[in-house]
Amino acid sequence: MKSGDKSKRLKEFEEKVNLIFRETDCVEVLKKALRGDPRAIIKEIIDSGLRGRGGAGFPTGIKWKGAAEAAGGNKCVICNADEGEPGTFKDRRILDEQPDKVIAGMGICARAIGATEGYIYLRGEYTFLFSKLSAKCEAWNAIFKEKGLNFRTSVRSGSGAYVCGEETALFESMEGNRGEPRNKPPFPVTIGYSNLPTVINNVETLAYTTMIISDGPESFKSIGTKDSMGGKVFSVSGDASVKGVFELPLGMTLQEFVDLFGDSDTKAVQVGGSSGTCVPRKNFADTIIGFEGVPTGGSMMLFNSSRSMYHVLKNYLEFFEEESCGQCTPCRVGCQQLLKGIEAIRSGERPLSYLERLRDLARVMSIASKCGLGQSLANPFNSITQHFREEICY
Amino acid sequence: MMNLDSTVTVAVKKFGAEREQLLPVLQYVVSKEKWLSEDTLAEVARVFDMSAAEVYGVASFYSFLDTEARGEYVIRVCRTISCDMSGKEAIMEALQKTLRISVGETSSDRKFTLLETNCIGWCAEGPAMLVNDEAYTNLTPEKVVEVLQGYMNRT
Numbered sequence: 001m002k003s004g005d006k007s008k009r010l011k012e013f014e015e016k017v018n019l020i021f022r023e024t025d026c027v028e029v030l031k032k033a034l035r036g037d038p039r040a041i042i043k044e045i046i047d048s049g050l051r052g053r054g055g056a057g058f059p060t061g062i063k064w065k066g067a068a069e070a071a072g073g074n075k076c077v078i079c080n081a082d083e084g085e086p087g088t089f090k091d092r093r094i095l096d097e098q099p100d101k102v103i104a105g106m107g108i109c110a111r112a113i114g115a116t117e118g119y120i121y122l123r124g125e126y127t128f129l130f131s132k133l134s135a136k137c138e139a140w141n142a143i144f145k146e147k148g149l150n151f152r153t154s155v156r157s158g159s160g161a162y163v164c165g166e167e168t169a170l171f172e173s174m175e176g177n178r179g180e181p182r183n184k185p186p187f188p189v190t191i192g193y194s195n196l197p198t199v200i201n202n203v204e205t206l207a208y209t210t211m212i213i214s215d216g217p218e219s220f221k222s223i224g225t226k227d228s229m230g231g232k233v234f235s236v237s238g239d240a241s242v243k244g245v246f247e248l249p250l251g252m253t254l255q256e257f258v259d260l261f262g263d264s265d266t267k268a269v270q271v272g273g274s275s276g277t278c279v280p281r282k283n284f285a286d287t288i289i290g291f292e293g294v295p296t297g298g299s300m301m302l303f304n305s306s307r308s309m310y311h312v313l314k315n316y317l318e319f320f321e322e323e324s325c326g327q328c329t330p331c332r333v334g335c336q337q338l339l340k341g342i343e344a345i346r347s348g349e350r351p352l353s354y355l356e357r358l359r360d361l362a363r364v365m366s367i368a369s370k371c372g373l374g375q376s377l378a379n380p381f382n383s384i385t386q387h388f389r390e391e392i393c394y
Numbered sequence: 395m396m397n398l399d400s401t402v403t404v405a406v407k408k409f410g411a412e413r414e415q416l417l418p419v420l421q422y423v424v425s426k427e428k429w430l431s432e433d434t435l436a437e438v439a440r441v442f443d444m445s446a447a448e449v450y451g452v453a454s455f456y457s458f459l460d461t462e463a464r465g466e467y468v469i470r471v472c473r474t475i476s477c478d479m480s481g482k483e484a485i486m487e488a489l490q491k492t493l494r495i496s497v498g499e500t501s502s503d504r505k506f507t508l509l510e511t512n513c514i515g516w517c518a519e520g521p522a523m524l525v526n527d528e529a530y531t532n533l534t535p536e537k538v539v540e541v542l543q544g545y546m547n548r549t
Contacts, residue, residue, distance in 0.1 A: 086474045086513040124421075124458045125514040127527040157421055159456035162512060176416030178455040194414070236518065237476040243518035274475070301476060301517070315475045319512055325455070 001259055003241070010242070010260050017223055017231030017247045019211040020094060020204065026104035027143060029214045033108045034147055041112040042068060045209055048217035049229030054080060054165075054202030055272060055297030056372070060209065063199055066189035067113040070197035075115040077106045077151075078174075078193060078200040082123045082158050082165040085273035086319060087299030090233040091203035093245045095122075095129055098207055099136045103153060105206030107144055108213055109199055110151040118153035119193070121170050124160045162323035166371045167192075167200045169325065180327045181371035204233050204298070225251035228290030232298060238270075239263050239304040250291075255284040257300065265304040268387070273299035274316040275376040278309075280387040309388035314342060316380050324373060331374025334365040338381060345393055352393045355385055401426045402437045411441050416452060420459050428464040428507075435461070457511065465500045465507040467545050470524045474513035477520035481534075485521045486510070488535035492542050505546070 001009070033041055046061030067075060079102060083091040095102060106118045120133060137153045144151045156174055158164050164173045168182035171193045192198020201209075208230065212220050220230045228250035236243050240261045258266045270278050271287075271294045279287050279294065287293050303312060317339040326332045341358040344350040362378040369375045385392060399407075405422040409415040416438075423434055430438075430453050439446040453459040460468075471477075471486055490496055493506050500507040516522035519531035523538070530541055 083515055084513060087476060087517050088513075089515040089517055092515050123515070124456075125511075125524065125529075128529060157418070159417065159421060159424075160458035160511070161456050173417065174414060176413040176452065178452055180455075237520070238479060238517075245518075299517075303479075307479065312475055315473075315478055319474060323512060 006241070006260060010246070013248050013252075013260070014246060016249050019215075019220075019231055020098060020101070020207050020233055020247050022211075024101060024211065024214055026100040026210060029210050030104050030107050030143070030149075031147060033111055033213050034149060038068065038112045038114065041108060041213065044212060044217045045112070048212045048220040050205065050208055050212060050220065051228075051291065052202055053204035053208065053232065053297065055085065055275075055295070057291055057295050060201065060205055063189060063201070064109060064112050066187070067115075067197045067199045070190045072197050074117070074196050075110075075113055076193050076196045076198040077109045077113070077115045077118040077153075078167075078170070078198060079103075079106055079118070079120040079203055079206055080165065080167065080170060080200050081120050081126070081203050082170060083126075083203070084123055084162040084165050084323075085275060085297055085299050086316070087237055087270065087273045087301040088235045088297055089237075090235045090245045090298050092126055092129070094203050094207055094233065095120075095126070095133060099133055100140075101207040101210045102203055103136060103140045105201075105209040106153055107140065107149060107151060108209055109201070109206070110144075111149060113197070113199055115199070116150055116152070117196075118151060119174065120153065120155045121158060121164070121174060122155055123158045123165075127157060130155055130157060161325075162319075163325045163371070163373055166373065169371070170200065171198070178325070180325050181373075183370065202297075224249045225288075225290060225292065227251075227292040228288075232289075232296070234296075234298045234300050236261050236300050236302070238301040239266065239307070240302045250289065252289050253285060254279055254287040254289060254294075257289060258284055258302070261300070262302060263304055265306075266302050267305045267307070268303045268309065270299070270301040270303070270312070270380070272296040272379070273301075274319055274380055275372070277379045278312075278383040278387065309384055309391040310342065310346060313380065313384045313392070314339070317342065320373065320377055328368075328370040328374065330365045330368040331370070331377075334361055334369070334374060335377065337361060338377070342392060352389070355389065355392060359385060400437065402434060402441060406441050411443075413442065413444075416442060416444075416449070417456075420449075420453055424459055428466065428468060429460040429462060431463075463500065463504075465504045467505060467525050468507045468509065470509045470511035470514070472512070472514045472516065472520065472522045473510040474517075476517035477513075477522055480520040482521040484535050485523070485533050485538050488538050489542070492539050506542075 051057040164179040169179040173179040321335040362381040366378040
């Protein structure tokens with residue numbers, strides 16, 4: 001495709017959604033939510049089909065319903081702004097350009113579940129947004145009070161630990177502890193931050209809830225596919241002809257995506273960040289971007305034929321080895337051994353067949369690790385070593 | 395009159411000494427002093443009524459809560475894949491050459507510390523780095539030297 005056609009097509013796709021960065025009177029949306037019954041809000045969110053946009057894809061309305069039904073007077077809404085997945089930066093732009101939509105979403109959630117306190121947990125790397133967001137929270141606290149909603153929000157800061165994006169590790173961090181994930185169950189909707197029933201949603205998810213209340217669930221559902229309703233904000237990086245943040249409908253094939261963003265030499269796309277899956281060129285046409293195919297928190301990293309997939313995998317493994325919290329053995333030891341293993345194959349110290357043992361180890365980690373960090377490492381490891389096996393040793 | 399309060403005292407006045415304020419207090423101290431010394435950790439432990447080992451355990455978990463001496467400007471260059479592919483190595487060379495220090499070191503005038511860090515969320519505009527809280531993107535070896543000059547000229 002010519003670059004002019006490409007940007008025209010990209011525009012068409014973007015116009016199909018246009019929710020997150022569209023100017024919206026968020027105070028009006030909040031007022032609309034406050035007029036109705038809290039249960040009606042939850043019903044609209046369930047009807048919209050919205051699933052969590054942080055990566056795990058849990059149905060948002062069901063989460064809210066769980067917290068609404070949980071026993072306890074004090075409840076909590078947390079916006080997970082600990083965006084640390086390599087290749088993901090869309091939440092930074094949403095927080096920078098559309099903070100009202102996010103905080104209004106927190107207020108709508110508070111109304112739906114009966115929460116009185118809210119927090120935005122902002123990753124330490126985004127500290128430059130801290131004072132702006134704090135001021136926004138103060139402004140919204142005044143709006144909540146004026147509209148009769150007993151709910152206050154503030155910003156808390158992370159300090160450079162990827163694992164704190166895991167919801168229970170995030171609670172531990174907010175409580176003043178090492179950010180080590182908890183066992184689940186109990187789930188946050190019954191026992192979350194400070195033992196309170198807690199809804200924790202990604203930045204983008206909360207912004208979408210505001211738009212669902214604004215436009216109605218039907219309008220949201222009309223975008224995307226049966227299993228992946230609505231839009232999604234993508235972070236595009238790597239060997240791409242256009243890079244940045246784009247809001248597109250879910251359910252595109254990876255081929256359509258590569259046609260829009262690729263540099264005409266794309267050999268693989270890492271979908272969902274370094275904990276996601278690496279899809280090789282031969283599978284582009286059959287791979288759907290969405291919950292029925294490859295789900296993604298939005299990170300799309302493109303690699304062209306000049307890149308060594310050994311180097312890519314090694315970079316991921318170095319990342320995980322450092323970010324593993326060290327609490328559970330499968331993840332702590334597994335991350336180290338996978339890294340040492342591919343280095344040994346590369347240097348000739350181990351035969352290529354050793355890769356099978358490493359792939360088994362990754363599978364064990366996916367079963368035995370305590371949280372998503374160790375569990376998901378098999379995604380990149382096994383997809384890269386399956387599709388680019390020869391690149392590991394040469 | 396000179397303010398004799400320690401940074402920890404100021405932080406505790408601002409945030410309180412409830413356990414959930416431990417991170418905000420440590421973050422505040424790091425924002426002022428760039429790192430947490432043994433004395434600082436012991437003082438925090440006293441005020442929070444915790445063991446020093448536990449405070450250290452929390453602090454050492456977080457890569458931005460440094461427990462080693464750092465310079466006035468802490469440079470963190472992103473080493474994750476997108477920045478790596480867009481030329482992070484050349485940026486590191488330019489920084490090391492200009493500052494005459496290696497990764498993990500602090501310049502002898504205690505002005506700069508050079509570190510590598512994991513993804514900082516500027517993947518489409520790499521190579522990228524943080525200098526304290528400030529992000530610098532689309533770096534080139536020339537641009538990074540200019541950025542450094544700007545900090546060197548600050549008094």
